[in-house]
Amino acid sequence: MLEKDPVTGWAIAHWFCKRHRDHADRVNEQLRAQNEAAPAPLPNKGGLLPCYFKADWEKVYRHYAGRFWGPPTHGLCADDWPTPGRAPVVKKARMRLVLGGHDLDDTP
Template sequence: MGAALHLAHAHQQPVKKRRPKRTGGGDGPKFAEIAHQIYQDDRANDQTRPLLLALAYAVTMAPLDEETGVWRAVQKALNPSSYKGDVRQLVRDDLPHYEPPGHRWGTDRLDKVCVGPRLRPHPHDDFLNEMKICGAPAQDKVVEKLPETGWHKNHWFCPRHRDHLIRVREQVREQNAAAPAPVPNRGGLLPCYFDSDWVRVYRWALDHDAWEPPVYGVRADDWPVPGQDPIPQKARLRLVLGGGELDEPHDRTPLESL
């Protein structure tokens, strides 16, 4: 992933000295470089990508002074008529977390499909015949936690295959008990591009001071992915800005604080 940019440390006291405004149109080449990386990142969805681009613009291009910090420039860059949700919601959408299969409808073709053995071929030549599974609508499942990642694999069964459900449940009992916490597979893109106190920012977005980051960290580039080499660590650019408290009081946003 590309070079990360340092936004702000939320614990720092506000800078009393006026920041000089940027002149000459900002750093257009740097913005273009980061924007290209963001558009090429297939992990970014329709909610996260506009926020990443707005942050890249605010850090590299927007004129900043004592009245207009990075987050206020982000607010200005995100035209309310061109996206849905406020900045708090957009940051919350990037919260590092694990999303199990079937969490989003239509993302898992075996969601609520019985995986018991097929008794006779289906009249149509489809993937159910290839997998030799029942394929009937199912309501009960067994969750298998994979030993390397803690990721879930759902095994759905229809009433006709109740015996198979009981047997699989017993087979994975010890494995599930020993499985690690699941490696996150969603969110964590903001820290890949920008360096800041993201734990505090995510706590602000959740309005939950007790939230703790995953044991694997908040940065998606740092999460292990089975079968893939770790992403090489690259030098990150630092932009030191003054900032206030994100969480004091709760009705203030980082746009008002920084």
Template sequence: MGAALHLAHASQPAPGERHRTKGEGSGGGETFADFARQVYADERATPVAREMLLAFGFATMVAHSEEERDVRAVWSTVRKAMGTTRTGWRWRLDEAIVADAPRYAHSKYESHRVCVAPRLRPHPDGPDDFRNKLGICGTLADWEHYALEKQAGTGWYKFRWFCKRHLDHLARVREQLREPNASAPEPVPNRGGLLPVYFESDWLDTYRRRLDSPTWEPPVYGISADDWPTPGVERVPPRAKLRLAALDGNLLVEAGPGDRR
């Protein structure tokens, strides 16, 4: 990913930092179009995350010149750009920040819920049937009949399903996995963490406020998605970030949809 822009605090510019004005390129020569290309090329970003990142980029790179830029104006522009929820009582930006909180999201409900117990006799549907190819029972399993396996390298979850006829297999597999699971690492995050990739600010406090959890802590791997290891994928090199200012120590101005300041 190319380097993003260095932008000064709205109230206290960093020494030696070049301000950008509306329509200009940055000190690194990057434009909003360059920034947008980076965001759209980031495969980690969901549609909502892209919308949020582009709104922040627009507010800090296009909508507010150096003379106009202040914390309330920037955040007001972002909130208005994303609008409110269908009910109209909550800013969509709040929900987007919650969705960007760094975390590991497992895929229990996306996995194939079929019994993986060994097949003792060929299924009558023939050699091309998946049950014969995989050598498994293949019967649909109930939601509670699974063994959780934590991967040694990532801590990510793998679900092994069993049907009611093979609960003895389930019990044995759960016992076999007890010790390896206990020694597996904390799961590497696979969701969120994109705001800290593109913008500098007090994201810990922001996530805590949006999650309504003052004791929330980021994963041990870090708060930025760029810091998370992914097997078989090279870590993204550090990049310069847009800098967002805080207001009285709080990144997000506490205002409801009716506040048009």
């Protein structure tokens, strides 16, 4: 049986022997609501190559990992992944200077 962490979505495995099947069923029922409400798991490894090199990483990963692989919910690049226990950082837009309205060569 798996218990999903309500913050990170990571799974913790719990094992019970056959003699304690009734206890396992009771614990499984208690965890059902928590597991359904848990977020998509945060990636905890990989994601560094897309931070430094431009490529079609989804195609590369799918080729080597197999056809059943799918991209993580939080993206392929580790820079885009949230940090457990910390609020997500909002990326600010870059400021740009837009010249308009008059020509720089025309001086009054």
